[in-house]
Amino acid sequence: MKKTAQASVLMEFNKPLKLQSYPLVDLEPGAAIARVVLAGVCGSDVHLQHGHYPIPLPNILGHESVGVIERIGSQEIRDLSGQIVHEGDQVLIMSSIPCGQCYFCRVLAQRNLCEKRFVYGVSKSAAEPPHLSGGYAEYMYLRPGTGLVKIPPGITPEEAISLGCAGPTAVNGVLYQTKITAGDTVAVQGSGPVGIAAAMIARLSGAKKILLIGGPASRIHFAKKINLADWYLNIFDVNDPEERVKRVLEQTDNGRGADVVLECAGFPVAVQEGWKMVRRDGKYLVLGHYTDKGAIMLNPTIITQKQMKIFGSWAFVEPHYLKYMDLIPLFKRSFPLIEMITFFPLSEANQALQAVEKGEVIKAVIRP
């Protein structure tokens, strides 16, 4: 193993990342070193680059990572399923480590709500040891408590990373918060990575009919190509929101509305439209609103009159991450996961970020 590792580092906000070299430090008990095989580029990395959140600099971005375990500290490590992790194992590396002590970790047992989570590619400056805390690098230092999932035989690292953190995010939202039942009619608002992941999970869970409302045309084209849904609406083709709602309702049983509507768009206006697409006693998930895009006019009487159930879902943590890995072989049977990915070398991390920012790719992945 090398003694230093290259990384593509955010030195200043709104400036291109720069290749830097950092030493590989000694391992504390419970820690490990992974050679990064693949590092996903998330839409939020673009926000981080632009300084939309106060992160310490210099910072090695990258919170979606597949690695090979190269060295393990003095203590045995187990993956989330309880299997011992050995050197040479290929693993998915969970993005965050909850504190384990706060009200959300211990009492609510909703570790995804932990307010002191350590997040790879976000929380720590690369200037301080152990330096290598992001995926855009040759190596990562895996702190004690990092959630790892061994990639099972028959699954490639590329498949494992193909949905990025949108995968476990949608697992929390769709399977844990909203809970869908086989036979449901499911409308998905949004055709980006979260919408794609949500639709795939709905498909796997036995949705009777999936209605995809998204855009632009290139995304709808891709969705059709992989047979993601049963019906598609490009919002740029139908400008009138009422008309969009009408068309969606027409696709549902007796026009009653979808059993479940999954908002994965991230625009408040989607919520306005989406509430009208749900049938009475149906469910609505607000999954896309990580970022505050502001308020919008919403009518609470719809909630009462429809006896709606509305769910939010924030991030993900161990159960969602392990479940995500469990689903990948099933995704693979129905969808060509790898076709979603465009690869970039570590030296082209900036191009990868730009491709994501411009929406030129479905999923950008760095191969260090």
Next chain:
Amino acid sequence: MKKTAQASVLMEFNKPLKLQSYPLVDLEPGAAIARVVLAGVCGSDVHLQHGHYPIPLPNILGHESVGVIERIGSQEIRDLSGQIVHEGDQVLIMSSIPCGQCYFCRVLAQRNLCEKRFVYGVSKSAAEPPHLSGGYAEYMYLRPGTGLVKIPPGITPEEAISLGCAGPTAVNGVLYQTKITAGDTVAVQGSGPVGIAAAMIARLSGAKKILLIGGPASRIHFAKKINLADWYLNIFDVNDPEERVKRVLEQTDNGRGADVVLECAGFPVAVQEGWKMVRRDGKYLVLGHYTDKGAIMLNPTIITQKQMKIFGSWAFVEPHYLKYMDLIPLFKRSFPLIEMITFFPLSEANQALQAVEKGEVIKAVIRP
């Protein structure tokens, strides 16, 4: 039994009710005649009087009724708990009869969502037989399938009707949709009949702390008098919504927010404030928005970031009604139910409606 019955009848919208006389018709199998002992005056009766909904005229208002069974048709009748109903029994009379055949009745098994429900005091003209389909009358004709609950020994008719339809409405919202757990901190927005009923149910269910946000002063005064909550905020005393939110949060564990917030106010602005009062992973019930009071600016990012669960609740039906009766002896142990009521004779139904419209009474009840 008399051959005719007097009733206080809405002949024209926005005009006072008039006393009229109608014949008692023969009973079809499954039907019964009840002498009306008490008839609650609901806030929605005021809306009906003003023609806010298209109901047939002439109309005998009144959908909250306690009666004594005077005559039973050729078929045995059982109450909701399965007990045989005999002549002379005192019964609570459920306001609506679902159709039993539609998707909501048979498939969703949410009969409260039935779109073809017959509603006493609403659905039928008094001009047509069986004429007596509302509570503001000496007698009511109980159609086959009417939900009855025998009033158990130890409970007076006055206690049984004291919460009117706000009682079972709150049962559906609080116990069936939202589900609260003993030890929860519960904030209630609204101090009218629905808010009072919701707070009582929260108390019964073991709420650790009940925060009542309402007004005007007379209502808060009454709430304090019956020891309805653990803390009170008169919204007219604190005009700034942010300040109101701040004060509520201060009353919650470590300022995290209420475990459950129950909206019983009926004003969209309450929802805006209320979402800010819920703790992360907490629950919010929109119970007060029967009537469309319009849209308001709401920010969906709150739902995602808090991982909130929002529930609507529409009306009530048999399970909620029987449960409501089951709770009355428990309410009675903690609260002086009868103090809520102001009584009016049948001849003063108009005065009762006015007292409700002006907010001069907590609960108006006609004693025919």
Next chain:
Amino acid sequence: MKKTAQASVLMEFNKPLKLQSYPLVDLEPGAAIARVVLAGVCGSDVHLQHGHYPIPLPNILGHESVGVIERIGSQEIRDLSGQIVHEGDQVLIMSSIPCGQCYFCRVLAQRNLCEKRFVYGVSKSAAEPPHLSGGYAEYMYLRPGTGLVKIPPGITPEEAISLGCAGPTAVNGVLYQTKITAGDTVAVQGSGPVGIAAAMIARLSGAKKILLIGGPASRIHFAKKINLADWYLNIFDVNDPEERVKRVLEQTDNGRGADVVLECAGFPVAVQEGWKMVRRDGKYLVLGHYTDKGAIMLNPTIITQKQMKIFGSWAFVEPHYLKYMDLIPLFKRSFPLIEMITFFPLSEANQALQAVEKGEVIKAVIRP
């Protein structure tokens, strides 16, 4: 339409059915006449023939039916989804009509628990009008309130009936009572019609791994042929129950046990074994114990120590029946439904019953 209809009738218990002719009577409002296209032969029909339950004789057996609507009474009929039913429509005919008035129908809203359900092929003597109350006949008289589901385009009557009443029975048990989540490891005990239906539903719902424990060899052979599960255990190959449990546990993540175990075997000993196959905090469904096969030694400490959740599931009613129809197109994508069926003409109803009794067929269906 003919004026009389032939039917294969149980005249005496333990005697062969006999062909008889009955008149088609006039229709009351809400009723209809269906020409029977297919009539499933259920295992419980064998019990009925042997007089294990007190049913009136003569009796036209058959509670699993597909028909074509030939005549409709004076009142509009809608199917469970709310669509108007027209003459000529092909429909699945639900086996039972709940009373709509009892505690289970109105208060619990669990119409499948109704104790006064009318059941086709069971409840009524063929000697009394309307005579034709069972599926083993050319025509059926459909009483008001019968649950119908139109068979959608693309689905044949044969596919619609292929799982018989095992289909909606498993829908209630697996989707409504137990609720499985995509990614679950699911063990199914039993490889008869209910076990097959349960495994198919688990597959549709995204089970990660399905372990089928059943027998005899012919059933396991069939299950393998249609690719029903991911792993199979023929109980006749492994006589030692502890060894069977051990082998199942080996197939689960880290040997922790299955997330969900579905008992579809109908033998008490299966429950004894099955509790040992569940992981801690996992779920167990007792679906196969319609008939009382007696008690067995079971250790309650397992329930406490594992913090297990055990669910029962009784019969099915409208939601499960409509959901079943909704799932048929999905079943069809993965499984060759028609290969399960062996067809018999009406004149060979006795042969069909014998084939079911001897386990010679997966599913026997009469084509009148």
Next chain:
Amino acid sequence: MKKTAQASVLMEFNKPLKLQSYPLVDLEPGAAIARVVLAGVCGSDVHLQHGHYPIPLPNILGHESVGVIERIGSQEIRDLSGQIVHEGDQVLIMSSIPCGQCYFCRVLAQRNLCEKRFVYGVSKSAAEPPHLSGGYAEYMYLRPGTGLVKIPPGITPEEAISLGCAGPTAVNGVLYQTKITAGDTVAVQGSGPVGIAAAMIARLSGAKKILLIGGPASRIHFAKKINLADWYLNIFDVNDPEERVKRVLEQTDNGRGADVVLECAGFPVAVQEGWKMVRRDGKYLVLGHYTDKGAIMLNPTIITQKQMKIFGSWAFVEPHYLKYMDLIPLFKRSFPLIEMITFFPLSEANQALQAVEKGEVIKAVIRP
């Protein structure tokens, strides 16, 4: 603060505890020292004394403790609600510390199922530092991660400990696993500490009627004295199990059975009887079977035919412990908590154990 602490120590199984002295060691970060104010004596302490479980010796028993914080290590400590813990604070001390790393801690988020939990009064030998790991002592060493709950003003230490670990055990079983709804008819099997706690929680949660089935007479007498239930059955007065079931059913609505039955007896035969007391679609909790008392004849057809839901519940962890503290002020309003306790000085720990073993006391508490 003293430099050494006396403790009552189990030196050999089946021998009386002996007073021993141990040094107070230096504090690691996150640790604290508490002066023990009260130490509950649990029925399982009797089992431990008799060597029914393999625990290291010498061992300071006691896993139910109230203490005053005397010294805090170099790191800030927060209680489960998130409040900073200061020297001088009175706290409830949770009995166990989950590992935080295993499948049950991180993935299932059911930390009570952690198989590597450290348990005070059980897991560690007193011979090794930090020695003071049990409640039967003047001081306890509180390891990092210990769940503490500050005792709020108005609650005495005696009240806080009155239900011992039966309190949070019942919270998990009744509120988290089974979930009861206000208005439920609840039968409780068992009148020991767990049964008492379960009945109190049912009362708090708005149970309409509580049926207590227990014994011997002294326990029923105490239960009646504190008005624990609405109806009582001493099993020693009615020897025939069928007669007991019959009497319980007579107390339920229309003889349908209890909505919820809570088994807190710990005898397998109670499960046999209890299943017969549940109404169809009702719930049954197996809470009392911590210890393996063997199998018994149980009939699975009851589960199917009743569509029962059976829940197990194992131990408790942070959410249940904090909730328990939240409920104490509510318990206090209805029940004279302190009357349950018999106090013993530390020097009489053996007498306390004997009193528990012989059932001479409701709750024994050591006051060191």
